[in-house]
Amino acid sequence: MPRTYACYHDAIKKIIEVGQENKITIAQIIEHPCFVREDNHLEVADFKKEIRREVRRLIEEIGTDFETGSQILVEEKPRGRGQQAYYYWTSSSLKNVALGREEISEDRLMARAIAFQFVDEYLKEFLPPSIIASLEADMDEANDDLHVSKFWQKKLQFHPSGFEVAPNPKIVLGNEKDWDKTYDALNKQYVIRANYETLHKELVPNTVSLSLQKIQYINHKVMVLAFVHELNSVKTFEVARLKDIEKSSDYSFEHIDYNTYEKNYKFEARVNVSVKDYFKSVRFGHNFKEAEYESGDSWLIRATIKVPDHFSESKRGKPDPFAIANFLCGFGDSMEVIKPDFLRDEMKRRSENLWKLYSDDFESVPVISKSPHEQTGNLKKLNQINDKK
Numbered sequence: 001m002p003r004t005y006a007c008y009h010d011a012i013k014k015i016i017e018v019g020q021e022n023k024i025t026i027a028q029i030i031e032h033p034c035f036v037r038e039d040n041h042l043e044v045a046d047f048k049k050e051i052r053r054e055v056r057r058l059i060e061e062i063g064t065d066f067e068t069g070s071q072i073l074v075e076e077k078p079r080g081r082g083q084q085a086y087y088y089w090t091s092s093s094l095k096n097v098a099l100g101r102e103e104i105s106e107d108r109l110m111a112r113a114i115a116f117q118f119v120d121e122y123l124k125e126f127l128p129p130s131i132i133a134s135l136e137a138d139m140d141e142a143n144d145d146l147h148v149s150k151f152w153q154k155k156l157q158f159h160p161s162g163f164e165v166a167p168n169p170k171i172v173l174g175n176e177k178d179w180d181k182t183y184d185a186l187n188k189q190y191v192i193r194a195n196y197e198t199l200h201k202e203l204v205p206n207t208v209s210l211s212l213q214k215i216q217y218i219n220h221k222v223m224v225l226a227f228v229h230e231l232n233s234v235k236t237f238e239v240a241r242l243k244d245i246e247k248s249s250d251y252s253f254e255h256i257d258y259n260t261y262e263k264n265y266k267f268e269a270r271v272n273v274s275v276k277d278y279f280k281s282v283r284f285g286h287n288f289k290e291a292e293y294e295s296g297d298s299w300l301i302r303a304t305i306k307v308p309d310h311f312s313e314s315k316r317g318k319p320d321p322f323a324i325a326n327f328l329c330g331f332g333d334s335m336e337v338i339k340p341d342f343l344r345d346e347m348k349r350r351s352e353n354l355w356k357l358y359s360d361d362f363e364s365v366p367v368i369s370k371s372p373h374e375q376t377g378n379l380k381k382l383n384q385i386n387d388k389k
Helices: 006-015 027-030 049-064 092-098 104-122 129-148 150-157 176-188 273-281 322-329 341-359 364-376 379-387
Strands: 073-078 086-089 192-196 207-218 219-229 233-236 242-247 260-269 299-308 335-339
Touching: 006 049, 027 049, 049 073, 086 092, 104 129, 104 273, 129 176, 176 192, 176 207, 176 242, 207 233, 260 273, 322 341, 335 341, 341 364, 364 379
Parallel strands: none
Antiparallel strands: 073 086, 192 207, 192 242, 207 219, 219 233, 260 299, 260 335
């Protein structure tokens, strides 16, 4: 029959740190955030004494190091009456063995903890729910390890947008079944029918039949690239907005030929030195060329980029610059796109609209309202907006 307080063994083993310089008391163990007291133990008068007994039992059970003969988990007893005892592990490798982990270095253990904690905080919605479920224990353990060693938890900051933007952890709440069905359909390659609320109601039906191709993580959102059977075209959908998903037998599963869907284009832009250095430090497109100096603080950068075809019927067969234009707009007036022409035209369109928004000579609402429909070539919607002026 298990002892009443044996339920705290795992927490105790994790909380006690390695090395005499990191020794801690029973009170510090109990007060640690990773130590969660059971409800039926909240009113126990001698709780600290009971935990001390459990620590001593652990010391006895874990025993001594075979090579050195010394205790693996050490109790440093008080020298005087009324003083507290201290506890610590003699080495990281022996602590890991006691925790049921493989014998690995402290650095490797911390790297593992950081990786799992990163998945937990930033990529949980991106991975299939079944995989996340299987990693829950690892992610909990990683968070415990990082709580114990707070240094890296405070020193690592993931802000790819340049400021604090992260996925909303509540985005899946209330939509778990549809989220699961999305990944199941992707894995088993069957067609789904789903409801999808979109701004482009004239172009995309509210109910769509989709052959899902791949999950994409774009702008901190989980998207799925899919063949839309009603449109006979390819489009990305936000997974969180796919509702009431059902398996459909109305269509056969369609595989996308990416060589047809995405085409290569020569990219060229004029940039200043800071943007030039940025592109040198990242992987952008293919065949990125060494920047060519022009004059002053002006450089030419060149690469080959892949751009998908547009999903809109009115722009069928034409490239869709939406995603890459969003990215390049972040460089503001530090970049001038020269090639390809369709991308330069889109950058000009956005620049002209930005000028209208900030010049105080134009009404902002029509400019903002028309922008997404200008990008899709939805003349009907554009005419409706113009008629409201």
